[in-house]
Amino acid sequence: MDDTVVTVREGKLRGKIKSDFAGNDFYSFQGIPYAKPPLGKLRFKAPQPPEKWEGVRDATEDGNECYAKSNTYSRSEDCLYINVFTKQIHAKELKPVMFWIHGGGFTTGSSHSIIYGPEYLITEDIVLVTFNYRLGVLGFLSFEDSSLGVPGNAGLKDMVMALKWVQNNITVFSGDPNNVTIFGESAGGASVTLLMLSPMAKGLFHKAIIQSGSALNGWVRGKRSTVYSLARVVGIESNDDEVILEQLQELSIEDLYHGANKLGEPFLVGVMRPFGPIVESNSSESSFINEEPISLLKSGRYQKVPAIIGYCSREGMFIYGLCSKQPSTLLSDETIVPYWLNLRIGSPQYNSAVQRIKDFYFNGKDPLENTDDIFRLYTDNFFLLGIHNIARYLQETGNTPTYFYKFSMDTGLNFMKSFLAIWEPGACHADDFSYLFKNGFAPEDIEPESFEHTGIQRMVRLWTNFAKFGNPTPDPNDKILPITWRPMENQRFNYLEIGEELEMNVDPEKEAMDFWNNLYREYSASRAKL
Structure with missing residues (x-):
């Protein structure tokens, strides 16, 4: 592995050699431009193809993070960079490609290797791709005047451009452009579903893994x-x-973001955020999406690919942790009643909905006496309901397998729960990806046969099996995965619980999901009578 120089369409790149979780070498190429820097007159606009360069470009370090209020490394508007990690270069047999979309609520985050280190996933025979996309006002400002060329969703169009770069260049890194799995967590998971719905992304990927987010979650829309x-x-x-x-x-x-921050960036279910994914109006340029996601899902007009979709058992710990920093928001109406119920704030119907939701989760008791009831509420209305429903639509209107999971593993790798200083049982939002990516919060030494080590092995094997075969458990003799993960079926909501053990079950949180869906149907019917 001496030669670390490769040639992509835009020019030559020099990478470096690193060691994976098992101690084996792999190639790392980082900070590769996949689009023209979106500066000056390109600010807010759809990405443009990357420019060529002369000589050999250094690709040994992370590129700039996209500008965001809370990003902590080298943040810049010049941030559209992609990273590729592979065991081989120019191999005769091309490998499955796994294309990761980071989370951060469309307002923060990046592909930086301190959070999304490739060392776990690259132990398997795949090619891993990570990248940055524009966030907040830079990624999601929109004008109604179509002639200005800023219809919105520039950050989502960045993802399409990155996928096109993969199609054009990934064979150099031994990746198969005809076997690309897109996967992401939180806003990344929502982005996976939006890419499935977007005509712009058609043909650019072949499988999808949706973690802890969907296009139907209330906090997604701008x-x-x-x-x-x-x-x-x-x-x-x-x-x-x-x-x-x-x-x-x-x-x-700086002045742009100072102004944008004055408008607020709420991570709430009851208030739409000022800058996030939108349904675009008709414009002179191609739209990322110009119909409501629910309409596309119900009618089956989306890219039908095999999918894994699921959630962490106590996603709502994350919302509780955020609210605890601003106590006035804890159990405020905006964190209880989703905006998609379409109820006028303060109306009798709205107040009735607040009370019914509280009665269901707290049964007349003080919620602070049992914080797990708050965790369950925020898990369900912020995350699980949208994830659960999109899985149902994929199963009902698609013709490819959909595998559902509940992640409940609780070890020293659950960094988000530790970061929030929450010690109750369960897996918090964002606790799952620490078993797929090495990050700076992980213990220095992970003991073989420990729960952490077993968790990494299982998650990596399940996800990479799916990327390779479209089936997460293809080998009945695999000792790491002593189970068959059955996809969802008609009238049977199968799911795999990924905890200390692997266990197949049916109908995750059925009572709560029925409550929310019945609530929506009831208020929809009452609105139709007005």
């Missing part, structure tokens, strides 16, 4: 036409869209 509020807070006095765009493109990145 508002339309927030540009006028943004213009006011940054001091732009014009009402002319063209003038507003020009001045926003000339504004310093």
Whole structure:
């Protein structure tokens, strides 16, 4: 493994050699441009193809993170970089490609290797790709005037551009462009589902893994036409869209984000965020998505591929942890009633919904007497309901297998729960990917045969088996996976619990899911009578 120079369409790259979790060498290529830097007049716009370079480009370090309030490394508008990790270069037999989309609520995060180190997944015979995409106002500002070329969803279009880069270049790294699995967690999981729904992404991937997020989660959607509020807070006095765009493109990145942050970035179910994925209006350029996700799912008009989808057993610990930092938000109405119930805040119906939800989860008791009841509420209304329902639609309207899981493993690798100082049992939101990626919060030494070691082996094997074969448990004699993971069936919601043991069950949280879906149907019917 001496030669670390490869040639992609845009030029030559020099990578480096690293060691994986098992002590074997692999190639690492980082900070590769997959699009033209979105600067100046390209700010807020769809990504443009990458430019070529002369000589050999250094690809041994992480590229800039996309600008966001809480990103902590080298943050910049020049951030559209991709990373590739592989065991072989120019191999005759091409390997399955796994394309990771990071989380962060569409407002923060990156592919930085301190969080998403490849050392676990690359022990298997796959090619791993990670990348950055634009966040917050830079990724999701939109104008109604289609002639301006800013219809929204630039951050999602970055993902499409990165997938096109994979199609053009991944064979150099021994990756198979005809066997690409997209996978992601939280906003990354929601992005996977949005890519399945988008005509722009058709044919760019072949399998999907959806972790702890979906297009149907209330916190995913952004508002339309927030540009006028943004213009006011940054001091732009014009009402002319063209003038507003020009001045926003000339504004310093610091002033732009200072203004955007004044509009708030709520991670709530009852309030739509100012900058996030939207359904685009008809425009002169290609739309990422211009129909409601629920309509596309119900009608079966999406890219049908084999899928894994699931959640962590106590996702809601994450919301509880956020609310605990701002106690006024804990159990506030905006964290209880999802906006998609379409109830006017303060109306009798809205107040009735608040009380019914509290009665279901707390049964008249003080919720602070048993915080697990709060965890369950926030797990269900922030995460599980949207994940559960999208899985049902995939099974009902698709023609490919859908595998559902519940992740309940609870070890020293559950970094998010530790970060939030929550010690109750269960797996918090974002606790699962620490078993797929090595990160800076993991213990230095993971003992063989420990629960942590077993958890890593199982998650890596399940996910990479799926990428290779479209089946997470193809080998009945695999000692690491002593179970057959059965996909969902008509009238039978099969799921795999991934905990200290692997166990097949049916109907995750059925009573709670029935409660929420019945609530939605009831209020939809009452609105139709008005």
